[in-house]
Amino acid sequence: MIKKLSREPWVWSFIAALGVWLATIAYTGGQGAGEILTAALSFATFSIIVGLGQMMVITTGPGNVDLSIPATITLSGVVAMKVMDTDAHLLVPGIAAALAVSFLVGVFNFALIRLLRIPPIIATLSSSFLVLSTAISYGRGIRIKPPLLLDNFATARIFGIPFAAILVLILSIILSMIIKRTIYGRAVVAIGQNPRAAWLAGFNVNQTRFNTYVLSALLSGVCGILLSGFSGGAALNMGEEFLLASIAVVVIGGTSVAGGRASISGIWGAALFMYLLVTMLNTFGASAGVRLIMTGLIIIAVIVLAGGERQSR
C-alpha cells in the first residue's frame, strides 16, 4: 500500500507540504500551528481553483496552456463588483455577469487557436492583453467593495476551515468524477496522450479542446468573484500572481506537462505546499529574494525528479 502510494506523483506534494509545516511550527515552538493551516487553506483555495482549469488545459497535450487566467480573474472580479455595486440583492446577477464574460473569454481563446491557428501560448497571451484592457476600461475609477454577503461568504469559516475551501473541495471531487467517469474527461486525457489516436478512437478533439478552454476561463471567473469578496473588492493587479502559480501548482502536483495525466489531489498538495513554503521562509526571516530562489529551485527539482519517469514511457 505504502509502496503503491509512493509511486503516485501527487503524494510527494503532500509530504512536502507536511514537512514544511512541521519545520515551521518546530521553529515557532508549536505556536500558531492551526492558524497557519487555516491561512494556508484560505489562500491556497484561489490557486487551486485556477490550477484545476490550468490542469485540464495542460492535460490536453503539449503546447496547450492558458496564459489568460490572470486577466480573466481580473475582468471577472471587476464585472462582478460593478454589477453588484455593494448591493447583496444583485449578488446573483453579478455572479452571472462575471461568469458570462469569462465564458466569452474562453470562447475567444479557442477561436484564436482553432480558427486563426495561433499557437495556444501566443493566443491566450494576446487575448489576455485584450481582456485586461477591457477590465481596466470597464472598471476604471474607484474600488467598489463587495456586498457584505459575498464578503462574509468568502471569509467564513467552519471549525477553522474556510467555507470557500470546502466549496472548492466539492468542486474538486466533481471534477475528478468528470475526468474519470465522463466521456469528456476520458477524451481530455486521451487527447493529451495522443491526439491522433484519440481522434481515431472516436473522440471529438475540437469539441473537447473547446470545452476545456471554456472550463478554464469559467474557473478563473469563479476565482475572480471569490477573490474580490475575500480581499474587499477587485483590483487591476489581482490576477497577476496566478499566471505562474497556476502553472506551478499543476506541475508540482504531478500532472504530466506532456499531457494525458491529471492529478487533482496533487494540486491541493502543491498549493498548500507553495503557501506553507512562503510562510516557513517568512518565519525563518528569509528575504523576498531567497523565497523566490527557493520556489524556482523547487519547481526545477520536481520536474527533474519527475522527468526520469517521463523518459521511461
Next chain:
Amino acid sequence: MNKSLLRALLPFISLAVVLGATFYVQPRTMSYFGLNLMLQYAVPIALATIAQMFVITVNDLDLSIGPFVGLVGCISATLLYTNPVLGTLALILCIVAYAAVGALIHTRNLPSIVVTLGLSFVWLGIAVLILPSPGGKAPEWLKTIMALKTPIIPFPIIAAIVIGVAVQLTLIYSSYGVIARGSGGNPRAMERAGWSMLRTKTMMFALAGFFGVLSGLSLLGLTTSADAHVADRYTLFSIAGVILGGGEFIGGRVSPLGAVVGALTLALAGSFLIFLKISPDWQIGAQGAILILVIALKAPLTDSEQRR
C-alpha cells in the same frame, strides 16, 4: 507570388506598415531624433528576441529570459560598476548557467517550459537579493555606447541591422548554423549523421545566455539604473518577436533578421499606439490586437506547407 517568399517578407511588410502608420499619425517622428527616441528601447528587446530565437531553434522555449535580462542589469549596475573584473566573471557565470540548463533539459528530456519557468523565479530572486530596491549605477562606458550619436542614421537602427546581420550570418549562412537548425528540423537525422544533440543544445542555450547578457547591458545603458523587474515583459516580447519575425515554435524554422524586425515592430507598435492617442486603458489591449492580427496573417501562408 511564391508563398515562402511572401512569408519571409511578411515581417518586413508588417514593420513598414506600422512605421508608415506612425509617420502618418505623427509626422514629426520622421526625423533623426524622432526615430532615435522611438527605437532606442528596441535594441535590448531585439537582443532578447535573438536570445529567445536560439532556444526556439532547437524546439525549446525560454520563459526566463525577461527576469534574466533584469538580473544582468542588477549585476551590471552593482558588481560590474564597482568591480569590473568580478562583474565580468559573474556575467560569464550567468552564461555558463544557461548552458548548463540547456544540457540538463536535453539529458533528462525535460519540458523546457517548466524548467525555465522555475528558472525565472531563480533569476528574479538573485536579482532581488543583489538589488532589493531599484538603484545602482550603469558603468559610464555603457551609457556612452547607448547614447551614441551616429551620423545620418540613428544608432538604434544601425545597432539593429548589425545584430540582425551578424546573427543571420552565424545561424543561416555558417556551416555550423546549418547543424543548429537541422537539429530543430529532424533531431534523429542529425544524430544519425553523427552530431551530438547535447552539444548543439548546450551551445544554443549558451548563445541565448550571451545575448541575454547583451540585452541586459544595453537596457541598463538606457535606463542608467537597474531594477530587478524592469524586463519582466521581455519574455513575452521575445517570444512574440520571434513568431512575428517568421519563426515557428518547432521545426528549426527561424529567421534572425525577421526576429529583429519583429522586435522593432513590437517596440514601434507601443509608440504608435501612444501617438494614436488611444486611451491608456486600451494600450495593452491594442498591443494584443496587433499581435493577433500579424500572427493570424501567417496562418494562410504556413498552412499549405504543413500539410505538404
Next chain:
Amino acid sequence: MNQPAIKLDGVERSFGAVRALAGVSLDVGAGECIGLVGHNGAGKSTLMHILAGTLSPDKGRLSIGTSDLTGQWSIRVAKANGIRCVFQELSLCPNLTVAENVRVVHGPLKGFGWKKRASILALDKLSEIFPGHGIVADDAISDLPIGKRQMAEIARAFTVTDTPLRLVILDEPTSSLDAVTAEQLLSFVRRQVTNGTSVILISHLLGDVLGTCDRIIVMKDGKTVAERPTAEFDRHSLVAAMGTDVTQKKVVEAKARAAKSEHPIIIRAKPKTGVGEFTARKGEIIGLAGLAGHGQTRMLLQLYEKSGAQVEGAVAFIAGDRQSDGIFNLWSIASNITVRSLRAMLKWGLIEPNKEGVLADDWKSRMNIRTPNMDNNILTLSGGNQQKALFARALASEASIILMDDPMRGVDVGTKLEVYELIAKEAGTGRTFIWYTTEMDELHYCDRAIVFRNGSISAELSSGDISEEKILQASFAENFAA
C-alpha cells in the same frame, strides 16, 4: 569473391520478446551489389540499422577489411569507414535546403565558401545519377515533392568528401520514384559498383533486384534462408525462397462468397488523391493492396471521416502504427480496450466502472490477451498483444465497419493466425472489414483486393485472381520489369 569489404558473423538482435535477427552472417565483397529480399518483418531493416551503427547487435561479430570492430561499432565509426544508408523514412531535415542537408553529413564542408562546395557536390551527384532532375541546391526540402526528396537523399548518400565510399545501403530506394528515375538509379548503381563501392539493395521489386544485383540474399524470420548468385535465381525460385507458398491459398468457401455477393452495398468510395472507385458489401473483407504509402491509408481516413465516400454504419479504426495512431501509453490495458465503447456504458452521463471491467475481461479471453491483470499498463504487453488490444477495442465497439491500417506490422505469426480467424468469424456475422495490408499472404483472406498506385485505384482483383504477381503488376505497371 573479392576481399570482403564488410563482414557480419552471427549477429543477433531482439526487441523485447520479438527476435528481429536470429544469427545472421553476411559478407559484402568490395564492388559487389547485393540484393536483400524478404517479406516484411524478416529482419532486413534491422540488419541495415546494425550496419549503419544506429542499432547495436546483442550478439555477433563485425569486421571491416581485416580489422575486427565488434564492440566499437557506432554511427561515427560506420561513417568513418565509408558506410552510408538511405533509410526508408526520410533522413533529411525538412527545414534545410538540399545543399545544407549535404553539409550535415560532411564534416569537411565548413569554412568560407562551404555552401558553394556543398551545392556543387549535391548537384554534380544529382546530375550523375538522375540527369535532368530539375532540383536546385537552394530548394528547401519541405518545398520538394516526395519523389525529389528521395532523389536528394539518394544523391546525398553517394557524395564524397574526405572518406571514400565503402558501402551504400539502399532501403526501398525506388518506392517514391517514377519509372524513369528508378531506372536511372539502378543503372547508376551498376556503374558505381564497378568503381569498387559495394551496394546493398533492399527491395520488394524482385525485377529490380534480379536485374541489378550480383548476389541475392533472402531473409525470413530474422535469418538468411538462401544466398546465391543472381544467375541461379529466377522470379519463381526467389518468390519460393521468400516463403510465399502460392499453392496454399486460403480459399474461402465458394458458397459463403456467393452469399456475400447478395448483401447490400454499404461503402462506395473514390480516392480523393486519384481516380477509380470501389464498393464493399456487408460482411465482405476487402483488401487494399499496393506498395506502402500509395494512398491506402488516406483512403481509410477518407472512409473514417466519411468524406468523399458513402459509408453506411458506424466505423472503427485499427491502427497499424500502434505508437502514433493507436495506443494510449499511460492507460491500462482495460482502458485502452473500452475507450471505443464508453457510450454504451453510460448511466446518468457517468461511465459505469463495473461494465468496463466486464467488457475488458470478456475480450481478454476472446482475444487471448496474455496478461495477469487487465489493469496493468498497456506497455507491459508485448507488441503482438498490444495489437490484440487494439483489435479488441474495435471489435468490442458497436461499429459495423472495421478499417484496418496494415495492423499486423511487426506482429508474430501465432498472433496473426489467431486474429485472421477472428476476422473471418466477425465477417461471418455481418461486419465489413477494409484491410490495408503490405503482406501478400494476408490478401488471401480477402474477398477482393483493391490495388493502389500513386493514390489511384489501378486494379481490382477478386479472390481467385489474387496473386503476388498480379498485385505487383498493378502496383508498378510502368516500371515493372521482371
